[in-house]
Structures are given as structure tokens and as C-alpha cells.
Amino acid sequence: MSGAAPPPASTQLSESGYAAPPSLPMYLAAFVVTGCGLYAATQYLADDPFSRLIFGLTILGFIVSFVSRHQNVSPRNIELPALIICGCVFFTGLISDQPFLAPASIGDDRHRSLAVLLTWLTVFRSYTLINDGALLFCCVPTIALIGLISTNMTDESLISTFILFVAAASFLMVHENFLRTRGSRPVQRRVRTQPSMVGSQLQVAGVCVAASVFLANIVVVPLRNILTQVQVSAGIPTISRANPSTTTVTPVNIAENDQVRIGNGPVSQSDVPVMRVQTELKDPYWRGATFDLYTGHGWKNQLLSSRPLQPAPGTSPEDGGVVRDGNVPRAFTFDVPATPVSRVAGPHAMVRQHVLLQGASFDTLYAAAEPRKIAMLSSSATSDDAGRIHLDSATTNMEYEVVSEVSTANPSVLKASSGAYPEEITRLYLQLPSDQEMVSRWRQTARQVTGGERNAYDKVMALDRWIGNECKYNLKADAVPEDQDVVDTFLFKQKQGYCDSFAASLAMLCRSTGIPARVASGFLTGENDPIKREYIVHERDKHQWTEVYFNRIGWVKFDATEFAENITPEDGTKGPRGKSLMAFLFGRGWLPPIALAAFIAMLAYVIKVEVWDRLRGRRRQIAGLALPENNLAVVAEYEAACAMLATRGLGKKAAETVSEFRERVHLALAAWTDAQSHFDRLTALMILSRYSGQKSLDDDVHLAREAATGLAASLRAVRRRDIESAVSAGSAVSALEAGT
Numbered sequence: 001m002s003g004a005a006p007p008p009a010s011t012q013l014s015e016s017g018y019a020a021p022p023s024l025p026m027y028l029a030a031f032v033v034t035g036c037g038l039y040a041a042t043q044y045l046a047d048d049p050f051s052r053l054i055f056g057l058t059i060l061g062f063i064v065s066f067v068s069r070h071q072n073v074s075p076r077n078i079e080l081p082a083l084i085i086c087g088c089v090f091f092t093g094l095i096s097d098q099p100f101l102a103p104a105s106i107g108d109d110r111h112r113s114l115a116v117l118l119t120w121l122t123v124f125r126s127y128t129l130i131n132d133g134a135l136l137f138c139c140v141p142t143i144a145l146i147g148l149i150s151t152n153m154t155d156e157s158l159i160s161t162f163i164l165f166v167a168a169a170s171f172l173m174v175h176e177n178f179l180r181t182r183g184s185r186p187v188q189r190r191v192r193t194q195p196s197m198v199g200s201q202l203q204v205a206g207v208c209v210a211a212s213v214f215l216a217n218i219v220v221v222p223l224r225n226i227l228t229q230v231q232v233s234a235g236i237p238t239i240s241r242a243n244p245s246t247t248t249v250t251p252v253n254i255a256e257n258d259q260v261r262i263g264n265g266p267v268s269q270s271d272v273p274v275m276r277v278q279t280e281l282k283d284p285y286w287r288g289a290t291f292d293l294y295t296g297h298g299w300k301n302q303l304l305s306s307r308p309l310q311p312a313p314g315t316s317p318e319d320g321g322v323v324r325d326g327n328v329p330r331a332f333t334f335d336v337p338a339t340p341v342s343r344v345a346g347p348h349a350m351v352r353q354h355v356l357l358q359g360a361s362f363d364t365l366y367a368a369a370e371p372r373k374i375a376m377l378s379s380s381a382t383s384d385d386a387g388r389i390h391l392d393s394a395t396t397n398m399e400y401e402v403v404s405e406v407s408t409a410n411p412s413v414l415k416a417s418s419g420a421y422p423e424e425i426t427r428l429y430l431q432l433p434s435d436q437e438m439v440s441r442w443r444q445t446a447r448q449v450t451g452g453e454r455n456a457y458d459k460v461m462a463l464d465r466w467i468g469n470e471c472k473y474n475l476k477a478d479a480v481p482e483d484q485d486v487v488d489t490f491l492f493k494q495k496q497g498y499c500d501s502f503a504a505s506l507a508m509l510c511r512s513t514g515i516p517a518r519v520a521s522g523f524l525t526g527e528n529d530p531i532k533r534e535y536i537v538h539e540r541d542k543h544q545w546t547e548v549y550f551n552r553i554g555w556v557k558f559d560a561t562e563f564a565e566n567i568t569p570e571d572g573t574k575g576p577r578g579k580s581l582m583a584f585l586f587g588r589g590w591l592p593p594i595a596l597a598a599f600i601a602m603l604a605y606v607i608k609v610e611v612w613d614r615l616r617g618r619r620r621q622i623a624g625l626a627l628p629e630n631n632l633a634v635v636a637e638y639e640a641a642c643a644m645l646a647t648r649g650l651g652k653k654a655a656e657t658v659s660e661f662r663e664r665v666h667l668a669l670a671a672w673t674d675a676q677s678h679f680d681r682l683t684a685l686m687i688l689s690r691y692s693g694q695k696s697l698d699d700d701v702h703l704a705r706e707a708a709t710g711l712a713a714s715l716r717a718v719r720r721r722d723i724e725s726a727v728s729a730g731s732a733v734s735a736l737e738a739g740t
Contacts (some may be wrong), residue, residue: 022069023132026175030135031062032168034122036161037142041119043158044149046271046527054119061126069130070647118145132176139169160531252539256289256364256388256521261298262500262544263486265479274360275523275537279353279368281406285545285557286366286537287522289388292428294508296485299519302428303341306382306390309334312373333375338405340424342370342387346409346417346553357398360539365389366522367402369547369555376400409553414457417550421516425549429516432508438488442512445491449509456515460548460558463509468563471505472496475568496567502560503544516549520557630696631689637704638686641679641711648715648723658687671726675714682707 038058042051122141129135142165150158254274277286291299312333338344353367365374370387376399380392432439449466450459474496480486484493487508490501503519510517521544526537547555627635642652642661650668652661662683669676685704689696 022066027066029168029172030138033138033142036165037145040146040149040161041115057123058126064127065129252360254360254362258301262504263480266476267498269540272359272539273536274539276356276534277353278534281351283525284368287369287520288364288366290386290518290520292518303385306384309381336371336383339385341385344370344405344407344554348405348407351404351406353402355400361394361396363391363394368404368406370405371402372405373403407554414550415455417553419551425516429518430511446509446513464558464560465563467505467560472567473561473564499561500544503546506546506560518547520545520547628695630701633701634685634689634696634704637708638682641708668723675711678707678711
């Protein structure tokens with residue numbers, strides 16, 4: 001009896017040629033862990049094309065890693081090319097004088113540059129996750145990213161992201177521990193007879209998360225109080241959770257005047273958040289003012305008469321009507337009356353919006369059209385006939401709630417709109433310049449574009465698409481000369497500009513066909529925060545668009561920039577829509593395309609060496625044998641059966657003879673006698689066909705195919721882990737017998 005203990009099953013497994021199969025739940029948990037770090041980074045960097053590129057490459061990386069591990073690809077064939085590419089990218093980034101595969105807005109910000117570097121390292125790692133240790137290490141770069149970004153960004157979504165990370169990381173560690181210790185369990189318990197452990201592992205992970213959140217809330221309250229006391233004693237200004245902008249940079253001024261100029265030349269706006277809106281509306285625009293009179297170089301609002309807003313009945317302080325929504329007091333609720341110009345006559349919905357103005361000074365309240373009721377602390381505001389709500393004095397950090405009467409008319413309803421327009425509408429919104437030659441050119445163009453359309457909606461859509469296809473969006477477009485009309489120059493000469501030129505052109509082409517139209521000024525929807533269920537609106541979201549009047553419905557928004565290509569140079573500020581991915585990659589010089597080409601080459605190399613060459617190598621090896629056709633067919637069936645067994649952990653070793661491999665397969669398939677007999681028969685036929693020197697008959701080929709088909713059918717319902725468990729049990733029994 002030997003005194004040496006038998007080696008653990010997991011060691012025997014690796015020595016026998018069985019690699020641990022990839023666990024899909026573990027890869028999914030690792031992806032969630034990695035995604036939490038990348039989400040925090042992309043929120044901080046705030047660049048949509050960069051975010052799409054990062055997440056797309058990471059998803060591809062996890063797929064490549066999972067497939068590579070499933071196919072038993074050597075780690076060196078993955079890690080070495082990835083390391084070389086990563087080093088090249090890092091080096092070229094150091095020597096480049098332009099932001100390299102990074103948002104142009106990072107500039108010289110070292111924190112953002114470090115976030116970009118960590119993000120790319122995380123992306124490259126996703127292609128090398130071919131063992132459980134690498135998957136567990138995914139927690140480290142995510143912790144680094146969240147830690148770095150939480151020191152520079154106070155967005156509360158990071159808390160939810162961190163909780164999700166803790167949950168996924170807890171499951172990742174629990175599941176990895178289960179997989180690692182599974183081999184040491186009693187051999188009598190077969191894997192296929194064990195109940196699934198994923199549910200219990202999720203429960204353990206849930207308990208870990210609950211305990212983490214509980215302990216965090218116990219610690220955070222006294223810690224917050226201590227920090228607050230330290231700040232107060234040191235004279236450091238504190239930050240209000242309800243109003244994070246009170247720390248802040250000098251606010252920008254945002255105003256809606258009664259007259260605006262358009263086509264003034266290059267536009268530059270910052271990424272400063274100026275407004276947060278909570279609402280159930282999907283992709284709304286936040287309107288501040290509208291204009292009716294086109295001057296050739298701008299717009300005027302002729303509805304200058306305004307009236308003070310009156311508190312709604314029962315909501316003034318005299319009536320005891322102070323209203324509170326949580327901790328936000330709203331001492332005044334105002335009714336905004338509908339006028340002949342602002343009335344919504346068709347299908348509509350009353351939609352509530354909670355708005356926080358921050359980081360800027362405002363003289364106008366913004367809301368989805370048409371506002372009907374406003375609740376706010378200020379006691380003085382006015383509205384004009386077009387629906388603009390003007391404050392008596394500019395304000396910062398204001399909070400208010402508005403209820404808007406939003407049209408819900410769909411295209412079929414809009415197409416059915418017909419009849420004579422009201423006199424108030426035709427008087428104001430069909431005005432055209434006095435230059436008849438220019439107006440005639442507009443009419444002729446509009447007729448050509450809308451010639452086949454029979455209703456106002458289809459005509460407007462045709463004009464909308466035509467402008468977007470003919471003209472380019474460019475924040476750096478030159479100013480229109482003073483002696484030229486902006487719309488005429490934009491449509492027929494310059495053919496590039498920004499939102500004000502697009503909006504004015506669509507409005508005037510509509511008017512030239514007898515459809516009332518105007519220009520509205522305000523903000524685009526902004527960045528959607530799904531966790532806090534709010535839109536974050538930046539200064540760069542300032543925008544102009546076109547509104548078209550439909551009889552018995554009201555005003556409907558159209559935006560010709562949606563169809564236009566953005567050709568703004570990369571050193572410019574981002575326009576109303578994010579830059580395209582191709583512009584992001586190919587608009588920064590020669591380095592990004594070279595890095596992308598190198599990455600594609602690395603991926604193609606791995607696919608060629610580990611997949612294509614293996615398949616072709618086996619075929620060439622068979623084809624290179626000096627054997628008759630039937631003999632080659634039998635050998636091919638055997639090789640195909642060996643490839644099928646390899647996917648279940650029974651790969652043939654390079655130094656292993658055919659007989660040795662048959663014995664190992666015979667032992668592994670002890671529980672599946674049908675599969676044993678099929679493989680034994682196929683092996684015998686292959687030995688005769690390849691080594692006997694005899695010519696195989698058609699019957700031999702038929703028998704080989706039957707054996708290969710029978711083997712595949714016998715193992716169709718058998719999983720890799722079932723065979724692995726059977727081998728582990730057999731090895732343990734053999735070791736026990738040898739010891740006795």
C-alpha cells in the first residue's frame with residue numbers, strides 16, 4: 001500500500017488532456033463587472049461615438065475570449081499579439097500631438113486622459129480572458145475606473161453602478177469558488193445528477209450585496225457628518241445634493257431675445273450642464289421662444305404684448321396654497337392661457353416636467369410645447385401670445401414644475417389635416433420677403449421637391465429630407481455676407497451651416513408652398529440618464545428648429561438637421577447629434593486608422609491560426625496521404641469524429657498513438673457503451689484504411705459513416721462536464737485501487 005496521497009482530480013484532469021470548460025455564467029458576470037467600469041468612464045467622458053466604440057469592442061472581446069477558451073486556444077497566441085498592439089497604441093498615443101482614439105474634449109485634462117488609458121486597457125484585456133483567474137481580475141480595472149471617476153464626478157448614477165458591480169463581483173467570486181472546488185467532491189455524486197447551483201450562488205451573492213449596502217449606510221451617515229463639520233470649521237463650501245451646481249463655475253448667460261440673427265459664422269458652445277429635466281416624455285425639445293417675421297438675416301417676434309401670469313385659484317399664499325413636492329416648496333402655481341396662436345386643437349396629452357436650471361443664468365423658462373401650468377417660487381413672470389414665459393429678472397439655480405399640453409397627433413392624423421387656416425395664423429406665418437425673384441426661386445424649388453405629394457404633412461417631410469440631403473451640418477461654416485439673404489445663400493450657394501440656417505430654410509420653403517411655419521428656439525432633448533430618469537441638457541444642446549401649423553391640430557416640430565451629414569471639423573464643439581463613428585475614427589489623422597488596422601490584423605491572425613489553419617491543416621494532411629479515394633474518405637470520417645470529441649474535452653494529443661487514444665476514449669465513455677462501440681468500430685476501419693495497404697471498399701466507407709453518425713448521435717445529449725466528471729471518477733477509483 002503506497003503512502004502517497006492520490007493527486008487531486010483537477011490535476012489529473014489537466015494531465016489527461018482535459019481543460020476546464022468555460023462557464024457562461026462566469027463570463028456574463030465578468031462582462032457585467034467590466035461594463036460597470038466602462039459605463040462610469042463613458043459617463044465621465046460624455047462622447048457617444050467613443051462609448052459605442054468601447055462597448056462594441058468589449059462585447060467582441062468577450063465573445064473572442066469565450067470561443068477561444070472553448071476551442072482550447074493557447075493563451076500565448078492571444079496574449080502576445082494583444083500585448084504588442086496595446087504597447088503600440090500606448091506609444092503612438094504618447095508621441096501624437098492629437099487626442100488618440102479619445103474624445104477631443106479631454107484636452108490636457110490628466111484625469112480624463114487617465115480614464116481613457118484605463119478604458120482602453122480594459123478593452124484590450126477583454127480579448128485575453130481565457131482562464132478563470134483573468135476573469136476574476138476584471139474587478140481590478142473596474143474598481144480603478146470607478147474610484148478615479150467618483151473623485152471627479154458627483155453623479156448619483158455612480159452609486160447604482162457600484163452596487164451593480166458589487167453584485168456581479170460577488171457572484172463572480174462565489175461561482176469561481178464553486179467551479180474550483182467541484183473536482184474535490186465525492187466521486188459518487190455525478191455532475192449530471194447534481195441540481196443546478198446557479199440559483200443558490202445568486203442568493204449568496206444577493207446576501208453579500210445586501211450586507212454591503214447595509215454596512216455602507218451605517219458607516220456613511222457618521223462619516224458624512226464628520227466631513228461636514230470639518231468642511232464648516234475649515235471654511236470649505238458644502239455641496240447641496242438637491243442643487244449640485246451651487247459649487248460652481250461662473251454661469252453662462254442664456255437668453256431668448258425678441259430678435260435673433262442667423263448665419264453669423266462659427267459657433268462654439270461648451271459641455272456645461274445647464275438644465276436637468278424629469279419627465280415621461282420621449283425625446284422632447286425644450287422650447288423657450290418662437291419667431292414669426294423673417295428679415296433676411298434673422299427673425300423677429302412680433303407678438304410682443306405680454307401679460308403677467310396669474311396664480312391659479314387656491315394656490316397663492318393668501319389662499320394658503322403653498323404646495324410642497326418632497327423638500328421643494330412651490331409657493332405659486334400659475335396658469336398659462338391658451339391663445340389663438342398657441343392653442344392645441346387636436347389629440348393631446350397633459351405631460352408634467354420637473355426642471356432644474358443650473359450652471360447658467362436664465363431669463364426664460366423652458367418646457368415642452370405648449371406650457372399650460374407652472375409651479376415655482378418666483379411670484380412674477382409674464383407670457384406672450386406665442387407661449388413664451390419670461391422672468392422679470394435673470395435667475396440661476398431655479399427649480400420649477402410645468403405641465404404642457406403636448407400634441408399626440410400621429411402621421412395619419414396629420415396627413416388628414418385640411419381646410420382653411422385661421423386668420424391669425426395666415427397673417428403671421430405665411431409672410432415672405434419682398435424680393436419676388438428670390439421667392440419665385442424658392443417656390444419653384446419647393447414645387448419640384450413636393451410635386452408628387454397631396455397633403456401638407458408629406459410636403460413638409462419631402463422638404464425636410466431634401467434640405468438634409470442637399471446641405472451639410474457644420475458648426476464652423478463661414479458667416480453669410482451682409483448683402484446676401486441667409487436662406488437663399490444656404491440653399492443654393494454655401495449649402496452648409498448650422499441649425500438656424502436649416503430651421504429658417506425649411507420654414508421659408510413651407511411658406512412658399514402656402515403652409516404656415518415658424519422658427520422655435522430652445523434646447524435639444526439632452527443626454528438621457530435612465531437610472532435617475534432625467535435628461536441632462538448642456539449648453540451645446542442650444543438649438544433652433546422649425547414648427548409647422550396643421551389645421552385643427554396646432555404646431556408640430558420638424559428638424560431638418562436630423563437628415564443632414566455632420567461635417568464639423570474635429571476640433572470643433574459637438575453639434576446637436578454626436579459625431580459618427582467613422583468620423584471619430586478617421587477624422588484624427590493617420591494614427592487611429594493604423595491602430596484599427598493593427599487590431600483587425602491581430603484578430604484575423606488569431607482566427608487564421610487557431611481556427612482556419614487547424615481545419616485546413618487537417619484537410620491538407622488527409623489529402624496529402626498517398627491513399628485511394630475510399631481510404632481517404634474513411635480517414636476523413638475518423639478525423640471529423642476526433643474533432644467532435646475534442647469539443648467535449650477528449651482531444652487527441654500530438655504524441656498519442658491511435659491505439660492509446662482509443663483506450664483513453666474507451667475509458668472516458670464507459671457510461672456510454674453505444675458511443676464506445678461506434679468509436680471502436682470507426683478506429684478499426686481507419687487503421688485498416690490507412691496502415692494496412694489494402695484498398696477500402698464502398699462498404700467500408702458506408703460503415704465508417706454509419707459509425708461516425710452513430711457516435712455523434714450517442715453523444716448529442718452528453719455535455720463536456722459529464723465526460724469530465726466520468727473521467728475524474730474513473731481516475732479517482734484507479735488511484736484508490738492502485739493505493740490498495
